[in-house]
Amino acid sequence: MSADSAAPAQSSPRRAVLDLSGITKRFGGTLALDRVDLTVTPGSVHALVGENGAGKSTLGKIAAGIYTPDAGGISVSGRSVGRWDTVRAQRQGIVMIAQELSLVRDLTVAQNVFLGIEEHRAGILRRDQRRRFAALDEVAQFGLDPSARLGDLRIADQQKVEILRALARDAKVIVMDEPTSSLTAHETQRLHEVVRRLTAQGRSVVYVSHFLESVLEVSDTVTVMRDGRRIRTGSARDETKRSLVEAMLGRELAVTFPPRPPAPAADVQPLLVATDMASDNGVRSATLAVRPGEIVGLLGLVGSGRTEIARALVGVDRVTAGTVVLDGQGLGRTSPRRSRDAGLVMVPEDRHGQGLVLARSMSENMTLAFLGRFSRWGLVDRRRERRRVGELVEQLQVRPARPELPVQGFSGGNQQKALLAKWLVGEPRLVILDEPTRGVDVGAKFAIYELIVALARRGVGVLIISSEHEEVLGLAHRAHLVCAGRTFDEVDPAHLSPEDLLRRLFAAQDDAAGESADSAAGTHDPGLGVDVSTSHSEELTR
Amino acid sequence: MTITETATPARPSPSSTPSSGARVLAFARDYAALVLLVVIFVTLSIISSSFLSFTNIMNILNQNTPLAIIAVAGTFVIISGAFDLSTAAMYAVASVAVAWMATHTDNAALALLIAPVLGVVMGILNGLAVTKLHVHSFLATLASSLVYKAVAVLVTGGSLITVTTEGFSDLGRGRVGGVFYAVIVLIGIVALGSLLLHSSVFGRHVFAVGGNSDAAHLSGVRVDSTRVTVFALSGLAVGIAAAIGVSRIASGQPQAGAGLELQAIAAVILGGTSIYGGVGAVWRSIVGVFLIALIGNGFDILSVNPQMKDLVTGVIILAAVALAAADRRRR
Amino acid sequence: MTITETATPARPSPSSTPSSGARVLAFARDYAALVLLVVIFVTLSIISSSFLSFTNIMNILNQNTPLAIIAVAGTFVIISGAFDLSTAAMYAVASVAVAWMATHTDNAALALLIAPVLGVVMGILNGLAVTKLHVHSFLATLASSLVYKAVAVLVTGGSLITVTTEGFSDLGRGRVGGVFYAVIVLIGIVALGSLLLHSSVFGRHVFAVGGNSDAAHLSGVRVDSTRVTVFALSGLAVGIAAAIGVSRIASGQPQAGAGLELQAIAAVILGGTSIYGGVGAVWRSIVGVFLIALIGNGFDILSVNPQMKDLVTGVIILAAVALAAADRRRR
Amino acid sequence: DGAASDDGGALNIAVLASSSQNGYNQAVYEGVRKAVEASGQDVELKLLDGQFDSNTQLSQMQNVTSGDDYDGVVVVPNDGVSLAAAFPLSSDVPVVTVLNPIGPDIDTMTPQVDGVVSTVAVSPSAAAEKQAEGVLEHCADIDPCKVVELVGNLSATLDVARKDSYDEVLSTAANIEVVSAVEGQYDRDTSLSAISNVLQAHPDIDVILSNADQQTSGAVIALQNAGIDPASLYLTGGGGTEDAVAAVRAGTWKADYINFPVSMGEAAAEQLLAAIAGEEVTEVVDADALGGDVEPYATAETLATTPDFTGEWNG
Numbered sequence A: 001m002s003a004d005s006a007a008p009a010q011s012s013p014r015r016a017v018l019d020l021s022g023i024t025k026r027f028g029g030t031l032a033l034d035r036v037d038l039t040v041t042p043g044s045v046h047a048l049v050g051e052n053g054a055g056k057s058t059l060g061k062i063a064a065g066i067y068t069p070d071a072g073g074i075s076v077s078g079r080s081v082g083r084w085d086t087v088r089a090q091r092q093g094i095v096m097i098a099q100e101l102s103l104v105r106d107l108t109v110a111q112n113v114f115l116g117i118e119e120h121r122a123g124i125l126r127r128d129q130r131r132r133f134a135a136l137d138e139v140a141q142f143g144l145d146p147s148a149r150l151g152d153l154r155i156a157d158q159q160k161v162e163i164l165r166a167l168a169r170d171a172k173v174i175v176m177d178e179p180t181s182s183l184t185a186h187e188t189q190r191l192h193e194v195v196r197r198l199t200a201q202g203r204s205v206v207y208v209s210h211f212l213e214s215v216l217e218v219s220d221t222v223t224v225m226r227d228g229r230r231i232r233t234g235s236a237r238d239e240t241k242r243s244l245v246e247a248m249l250g251r252e253l254a255v256t257f258p259p260r261p262p263a264p265a266a267d268v269q270p271l272l273v274a275t276d277m278a279s280d281n282g283v284r285s286a287t288l289a290v291r292p293g294e295i296v297g298l299l300g301l302v303g304s305g306r307t308e309i310a311r312a313l314v315g316v317d318r319v320t321a322g323t324v325v326l327d328g329q330g331l332g333r334t335s336p337r338r339s340r341d342a343g344l345v346m347v348p349e350d351r352h353g354q355g356l357v358l359a360r361s362m363s364e365n366m367t368l369a370f371l372g373r374f375s376r377w378g379l380v381d382r383r384r385e386r387r388r389v390g391e392l393v394e395q396l397q398v399r400p401a402r403p404e405l406p407v408q409g410f411s412g413g414n415q416q417k418a419l420l421a422k423w424l425v426g427e428p429r430l431v432i433l434d435e436p437t438r439g440v441d442v443g444a445k446f447a448i449y450e451l452i453v454a455l456a457r458r459g460v461g462v463l464i465i466s467s468e469h470e471e472v473l474g475l476a477h478r479a480h481l482v483c484a485g486r487t488f489d490e491v492d493p494a495h496l497s498p499e500d501l502l503r504r505l506f507a508a509q510d511d512a513a514g515e516s517a518d519s520a521a522g523t524h525d526p527g528l529g530v531d532v533s534t535s536h537s538e539e540l541t542r
Numbered sequence B, C: 001m002t003i004t005e006t007a008t009p010a011r012p013s014p015s016s017t018p019s020s021g022a023r024v025l026a027f028a029r030d031y032a033a034l035v036l037l038v039v040i041f042v043t044l045s046i047i048s049s050s051f052l053s054f055t056n057i058m059n060i061l062n063q064n065t066p067l068a069i070i071a072v073a074g075t076f077v078i079i080s081g082a083f084d085l086s087t088a089a090m091y092a093v094a095s096v097a098v099a100w101m102a103t104h105t106d107n108a109a110l111a112l113l114i115a116p117v118l119g120v121v122m123g124i125l126n127g128l129a130v131t132k133l134h135v136h137s138f139l140a141t142l143a144s145s146l147v148y149k150a151v152a153v154l155v156t157g158g159s160l161i162t163v164t165t166e167g168f169s170d171l172g173r174g175r176v177g178g179v180f181y182a183v184i185v186l187i188g189i190v191a192l193g194s195l196l197l198h199s200s201v202f203g204r205h206v207f208a209v210g211g212n213s214d215a216a217h218l219s220g221v222r223v224d225s226t227r228v229t230v231f232a233l234s235g236l237a238v239g240i241a242a243a244i245g246v247s248r249i250a251s252g253q254p255q256a257g258a259g260l261e262l263q264a265i266a267a268v269i270l271g272g273t274s275i276y277g278g279v280g281a282v283w284r285s286i287v288g289v290f291l292i293a294l295i296g297n298g299f300d301i302l303s304v305n306p307q308m309k310d311l312v313t314g315v316i317i318l319a320a321v322a323l324a325a326a327d328r329r330r331r
Numbered sequence D: 001d002g003a004a005s006d007d008g009g010a011l012n013i014a015v016l017a018s019s020s021q022n023g024y025n026q027a028v029y030e031g032v033r034k035a036v037e038a039s040g041q042d043v044e045l046k047l048l049d050g051q052f053d054s055n056t057q058l059s060q061m062q063n064v065t066s067g068d069d070y071d072g073v074v075v076v077p078n079d080g081v082s083l084a085a086a087f088p089l090s091s092d093v094p095v096v097t098v099l100n101p102i103g104p105d106i107d108t109m110t111p112q113v114d115g116v117v118s119t120v121a122v123s124p125s126a127a128a129e130k131q132a133e134g135v136l137e138h139c140a141d142i143d144p145c146k147v148v149e150l151v152g153n154l155s156a157t158l159d160v161a162r163k164d165s166y167d168e169v170l171s172t173a174a175n176i177e178v179v180s181a182v183e184g185q186y187d188r189d190t191s192l193s194a195i196s197n198v199l200q201a202h203p204d205i206d207v208i209l210s211n212a213d214q215q216t217s218g219a220v221i222a223l224q225n226a227g228i229d230p231a232s233l234y235l236t237g238g239g240g241t242e243d244a245v246a247a248v249r250a251g252t253w254k255a256d257y258i259n260f261p262v263s264m265g266e267a268a269a270e271q272l273l274a275a276i277a278g279e280e281v282t283e284v285v286d287a288d289a290l291g292g293d294v295e296p297y298a299t300a301e302t303l304a305t306t307p308d309f310t311g312e313w314n315g
Ligand SMILES: Nc1ncnc2c1ncn2[C@@H]1O[C@H](COP(=O)(O)OP(=O)(O)OP(=O)(O)O)[C@@H](O)[C@H]1O
Pocket: A027, A028, A030, A031, A032, A050, A051, A052, A053, A054, A055, A056, A057, A058, A059, A099, A399, A400, A408, A409, A410, A411, A412, A413, A414, A439, A441
């Protein structure tokens, strides 16, 4: 896409490029949107904020033609649209980056990006996709390999593919629904640069996010939603994080971390000790320990292997070297089942892929892992189940509080809450939380922080992984730094600034790259192939 | 944990006010096959005086007992995200084995008992093929059905084994108070199957495996053994069905059961159990079986050209499906 | 400008420096059916002196042309994430229609042409049933196949129509330079099918729809019309196959093609196309068809007890599948 | 519906086809209809489709004989052994069976179970033996005489019995060599493939012994494809379809075992009407005798004596 091609050609710059009026949408008994208006002007960033289930994604999907509204009108560049679906929306220049990744795993990166807009001659594909991809990447600078199979990419990279796909469409309006939920702060900055470049070309962005700092930084206008209604729309300059939170939640909230529980004494016998652990999925050497009542963080860049360490600890991946000791007992060959029975559980980061059974009710999902506690002679005791689920729904503020509904109908944040609840049901002794607050609104985020702290107070060990490094820095007693599948240092989060942390992580990554260049003659090594062609130091100094 | 949320504005109450028209539509969608079953039942009662009689209803139930039993277990298989295309072949093996045993031991009970035992063994083999070879059940059971069928043919050399053993036909033909034993067995199996699927831990695991096997695995569900058990159940059901069927016709042959596999799957899906796995119910499969059975019975008791039967059956299946899709925009 | 993320550790890439043993395994996994095809081919060449001759190879090709043509289109259907269980019924309708037309118009070309036309029409109807009724293709095509089959029966009253029209059998039996016309048609269809699937925009969309229809929809791919087109292609292929088949045996009957539907699906999956959709290739289906065909040919020329054929076929399918699963942990 | 009473004296007769979608069954039904019309009685016929399934047909037999809806039944058993399970019937409705006997022995034509008043059939083994005897005769001067057996379906009782009879008869002649036995599945295409394949290994066969006309038709195409004149072999089939009769007259086939399904239907209906009327019934109607002057084990010579006969069905 070229920079000068899509300058909007209307007379008045104030005329709306996209105008939604009186949009109402109902799902079964839930009123997701109630007469919502939204006006997007050319060359601007319009942010949507609101707590989980407020209706932001639904509104975005209606704009992009994914859902049909029950009532209300849509007009593009002043003209009211008739039938509205994704094909028509794209033709009119409205595209969406959906909150839940929606890509074709078995196609390549480039094939995904250009899906639906392939260049062809008489229906036969042209072969110069690389050139086209390179031109696109010029803008975004994500540096993805266009011929990599999508399913082999890590989640953060998949999210970049989603972004590229939207950019490739030469759209007038891009709806970005939580585009940065898997991105690091660094990548988020890059995305914001892209957004600014787009608006400079006269394009518009609808930006949905729970990261209120990002919202304030990048947007021109902010619309606050609550319970399917628009609360207010105003200039971002007039808002503060505090004012947004208040409008979203209808109450005030101190957006900080709850006080850390007291750290256990150093001589307390650790619950879990991993020594030089390696796995068949990329962990090369992990050494860490978690004591009862202790919150331990794993800090690393995207793809550093934090998730893989967690997977190996609970037995999803096979441990190939080193030892894992739980309660002073070697675990031997583990499986998620054995870990669970021993009180060691993991909340996975990919809630759709590995977390939830989407077609089943929230209640069934919550009790799945610990069904034994709700059953006798192999039969489920529904009363006991209902009572416990009710407590958790209440505690985690699930909206709507109807756990009997299929979990797929819940908003992203509420699904995340269900995922947490699923593992808390069984009162585990050690919890590994992988990105526990992804897609969760500020209010619920705070609730989850409190929950984590409360767990630790009760003597549960917590191992937390988050790409929002501040979360780890704000909650953990200790943290291990991770790079290239290795834990290489231990830090005191209370005395580490995010900037220092990033510097150390990048430095370690460069070392790892150099080291593997020395050890392997080729560009890959068998355990964790590392491409040595570029270094990050330049990146950091920019 | 203490975040209290006092200032939350009232939310739309969960069951808030869908119109009555919408409610009818939603009902039709969820219970399409049942609705059609009732419609056909009432229609047949009106247009044929022979339809609504105890013996006719009993006949319909009795005739479809083997298929219904297989469909009950098939519900588990499909909910777990798999197919069992080998039910017809397992039926053939079980039939032949029962007949062979009966003629060789002259012990009816022993002979009939071998069917469920063999069924479970074949089902477990299916399950192992699926889980150990990591192959989709469609292909695995298609292959195993070739093998099983061939075994049935080789055992008998292709011919039929007639059974004259005393008491052998009691199971298939006997009744108490006008009700066939077989129908009583079916009712028992439906009750047990429903309990197992909808109220047991195992049933929950079946739903979870079919809905998202990765999530199930991470939750500590023994995914592979759940799968194997489901196939074993299917084999067990086929064995019981075969015992009833062979007992009824007092002969076993390798062609027995031909076509059962697709009929059973069709009945399960027609009832509304999702072919994608993770969603379904035992009663739905029973509705599916008897919806098709009623059409067949109607053709038999009305003087209509039987060549039209398939046409009508096809159209009614599509109607059920269209009804279920009413109001649905996207899948 | 710097490309930033290249230094992130890549996951163990599947093709990075594996040992030669691992490479053999990986090859076996990806080309399991092909490997077995070659093994069986070589074995038959050694143990039977009649196997490896031009006429025998030509025979095998020729005999399986209809199935292979259907499997080529079936590849599209399965990659798009669907099933077409109505191919046998469409084959029956097309057969009967061709024979009827031939005897009534005495124009061979016209009669043969009606088969692909009817096939496309029936295919489109299947596609519409699947997309408009939002029903899984398994059930939709099962239902439509009942309807189609019934139509074929009603047209002929169940009996056979013998065709004596001049030149009618040229398509099925004629050859040029020893090569059957039908085989040439097949080669053309394989070439066109490969081009369409692997190099065209439509083919790309078929993969996308099968891989993740939501993503395809979000990308602005016309998912429904892609689906309908895929079913239309299946109907077209069945029509061409039926024209060849009927031309060859100079007669049409409603039983024609029985069993084709499962054979075609089995061949496609056996070749290695994923039943989950999104992954596959045309050549794989051809391998699947001829793998099974070689087994049949072997039995016929070796004079082995034909009752063993199914057993051997089943075992070889399982072997292919086990080979493909070698080294694979998770599906 | 009460039968005789409600319909003002009309008789209700059920025809249980093994499959209503099959040409042979249709021909039998047509014969039944003809005979009923010829009788001048007021008769309602009801055709039921057994879907080639033993259990379905068993249920249908039980259904039509459980009440007083029907006055009589003509059945083409899908499997006469399994169908015996329906007997004794719960009412004394007379049953006439066509094509196969009902009872444990598929070669015993005299009624084996109570309720069957007449059997219109021939013993399959006897018919197969006669076919094989034709081969013996043809092979008398050929040594070795290479025979291919093309049998319907070797997982079906009747076809297994036929093959056994073939083998038994053919084994009596030392010069006869059965080089291959393949399944034809009553289908032209399947037989075409099977014989094409066999010809690769045995291009010099002398005889194709098939139990069904469809299969022989397929074999003819295979021979033609291989450049072999079908008339140079001894080809035989079974069924007496129009195509087969024409082929035997033309000399392409040497023989065919002719069935008379329409006449069999007629005979069955006649016997049934007699039974209903309380008249004397012929327990065993030899189906081979129903062709009148037409010799069932037909060759070009025997057919020459009945130039008008074209076959009673096609399928
Ligand atoms: N497909 C659906 N089926 C049923 N209910 C739905 C569906 N999609 C959304 N809802 C409901 O609509 C409401 C709004 O959901 P939506 O996804 O728009 O929230 P959101 O503002 O994007 O929340 P989050 O921040 O958690 O992503 C929720 O109550 C949700 O349960």
